[in-house]
Amino acid sequence: MEIRQLNTFKVVAEVRGFTKAAEQLGYAQSSVTAQIQALEEELGTPLFDRLGKKILLTEAGARLLPFAAEMVRMHDAAKEALQSDATPSGTLTIGAPESLAAYRLPEIVREYRRLYPQVKFVLRPGMCFELRQGVRAGQLDFAFLLEPQGEATDLHLETLVEERMAMIAPPDHPFAAKERVQPEDLAQESFLHTEPGCSYRGQFEQYLQRHGVTPANSLEFWNIEAIKNCVMAGLGLSFLPLIAVESELREGKLAVLPWQEPAIRVATQLIHHKSKWLSPAHREFMRLVREHAQKWKE
Secondary structure (H helix, E strand, O other), X not given: OOHHHHHHHHHHHHHOOHHXXXXXXXXXXXXXXXXXXXXXXXXXXXXXXXXXXXXXXXXHHHHHHHHHHHHHHHHHHHHHHOOOOOOOOEEEEEEEOHHHHHHOHHHHHHHHHHHOOOEEEEEEEOOHHHHHHHHHXXXXXXXXXXXXXXXXXXXXXXXXXXXXXXXXXXXOOHHHHOOOEOHHHHHHOEEEEOOOOOHHHHHHHHHHHHOOOOOOEEEEOOOHHHHHHHHHOXXXXXXXXXXXXXXXXXXXXXXXXXXXOOOOOEEEEEEEEOOOOOOHXXXXXXXXXXXXXXXXXX
């Protein structure tokens, strides 16, 4: 098995397509196909089921993937170790949930790319449980999480800042004039939620359940911008990180409701695998993240 073949296999599995993998790797599609076929012949088993245009890992492919990711990671780490005193270079792959990718990371990414233009920066969105798995599988160098603080035996977790949450409504909503919104007030309201699996959505739904509250209607949206626009249009209330709505609050497009705030706590956290060798590019990224985290706390 060649490292090049294993890396191609890993990328095909991640993007779920030979054409997309060829574009990402800069190969001709025929080269990607040839590498996968050679790997399958050497291992004596198919690694992908090719269902028309759809590509799925076989059982053997799924077993190989974490080993391939680790071997590629070790190969890259070995190369970078020999240049440990050099200027940061290589590829930095970061994962983050949408709210952090949109409202916390842009300044960090912009500064990092300005300082180290020779580092290829890849940002992949995802749910927190997906990002944890991506770090464990070696598909991500780092991931940002937005969830309650916790621990993991195989991951290094660093809490950067506790995030404030807000229940939002249009400025002319009757609740905006109330001194306090009680749980029972929410029973007749419609709520606009992020996708299932979102940590703060889960905590908020548990809060409503504890108070015996069932909203009149619940709608799921694919991104936070859609939720904010629909709240401004009067389609319902929502529960989001304050960082995601600060500009709309300043402009008077949204209002934060004075509700009976429950003990819902989430924090922005940075994680990486404990066994990961940290290259100069990795260490500089962590340094920048910590610098910006200090500003977030001010």
